[in-house]
Amino acid sequence: MDMEKEPAAPLGVRERKRRETLRRITDAGMGLFIAKGYEETTLDEIAAKAGISRRTFFYYFKSKDDILLSLQNSMGEMIVEAIRAAPPGQPPLHAIRDAVLRICAPIPADDMIIIDRLMRSSETVQARKQAAYIQHEKAVFAALRERWPEPADETKLRLIAMMAIGAVRLASDTLNREGGRRPYAELLREAFDMLEKGI
Amino acid sequence: MDMEKEPAAPLGVRERKRRETLRRITDAGMGLFIAKGYEETTLDEIAAKAGISRRTFFYYFKSKDDILLSLQNSMGEMIVEAIRAAPPGQPPLHAIRDAVLRICAPIPADDMIIIDRLMRSSETVQARKQAAYIQHEKAVFAALRERWPEPADETKLRLIAMMAIGAVRLASDTLNREGGRRPYAELLREAFDMLEKGI
């Protein structure tokens, strides 16, 4: 049993190319954004540098913004995933805390700071980033409710989701404000500690 | 003393026309949005209906989105204003609660529901709306810190701002989900009560 998902799956030409192209687009985009600014970079330039046609770009991304937002969003999904798989018998806030720390801590601070700076340079990207936090909050709440289904606690879970994502926001804000002096993991732990004392 | 700001200020032709034009644009926009949908309405149509040129529209609004977002943003400013003017000697959460209730409760539920539905029809507007909540949170925190300047409470105030805006979000979500069955004021009061019990 269990002989279908080794790490060395063949993966197929299609999927391999797909990932390769995705990476090329992201690299081209980030490179240009850093070199000449987000707004100043056009999709034509990104497509040219990635070696694809302008139209193909939209086969991989819904919009120019999505290049910057994909990291943010994939992290949200991973956190939700981790909550679903959390070991039982612990308070929900701990489960989120562990999930967040495990997933967010390894992100290189330099990358975060660069992306954050770029996001700030476009109002709509910045708005989408903050909107993503609220989406994460909703997703986390839904995951929590699956995992701790006592209906009496609904409101409590909603608050917990709010606070947890709030902690992530706070830590990320501080990281960027401090320019990466202290590591993300430390800031996250600090933010969650404050929450637990606050409650 | 104090004889400069009667309500019956002359107002001048310019300012009167300005407000009139602003209103005409908003009315034209909302009317068209409701009639044929947000994305389906072009700026040319709005400008034509408002009796101005396309270019003049951008003299009054930064973008098409702003027609829908102006209500949201002005409410945020009013709440901050009210916190700054809050009577002393009461806990900050009460001050916000009162401010929010006083300012948000009178908004007609039908208007809110219509605007909310329109906002949902555009991803970027929806994102900007949620981003606006986070901006309000920051503004409320800043106002609270001015008003309750004990530095030891900073984190507490940050949490309070988070929870208060969270309550507004929750109430607004519920109002729209319920289609306006219960009045906004009641939902807001309920949300704030839950917060106080949660703390």
Add this chain to the structure above:
DNA sequence: TTGAAAATTACACTGAGTGTAATAATATTA
């Protein structure tokens, strides 16, 4: 090998938003 599904492209189009420079309306000051 062949036929279906997915990926890539060219082309043409819409519509939001900006830069510029000229003109008209209002305010201000002498």
Add this chain to the structure above:
DNA sequence: TAATATTATTACACTCAGTGTAATTTTCAA
């Protein structure tokens, strides 16, 4: 009141993001 400074409005031309469509190529599966 006349001259002058601000502010409002407009036309025009332009860039660029994003979409629709239909044709072509590449991969996959039977």
